[in-house]
Amino acid sequence: MKTKIILNNFINHIESRPKMYVSKPDFMTISSLISGYFCAINDTENLPLNLMFSEWLNGNGEKTSLIWNEYIFSIIAKNDAEIAYSELFKQIKLFIKDLNV
Numbered sequence: 309m310k311t312k313i314i315l316n317n318f319i320n321h322i323e324s325r326p327k328m329y330v331s332k333p334d335f336m337t338i339s340s341l342i343s344g345y346f347c348a349i350n351d352t353e354n355l356p357l358n359l360m361f362s363e364w365l366n367g368n369g370e371k372t373s374l375i376w377n378e379y380i381f382s383i384i385a386k387n388d389a390e391i392a393y394s395e396l397f398k399q400i401k402l403f404i405k406d407l408n409v
Contacts, residue, residue: 326338335396
């Protein structure tokens with residue numbers, strides 16, 4: 309439960325104030341930031357969020373071997389960076405909601 313609260317807070321902060329975290333917020337930069345944050349969670353909590361999010365996306369849509377950021381960009385947003393940016397937050401929030409930690 310604590311991890312879900314931390315993740316929700318982090319994602320909400322990035323979504324509402326992206327320029328606090330990166331100078332040019334776009335899909336690739338924000339997804340890299342989130343991927344790095346997920347890696348840190350894995351190192352400290354032994355919770356492989358990058359893998360879990362990728363599996364969650366693939367389980368709820370088209371089955372591929374893509375990691376989550378490429379799945380959102382290529383499959384969901386059809387290579388449109390603006391759509392991918394908005395879908396990024398939508399999909400992560402749905403994933404966190406379903407997360408059992």
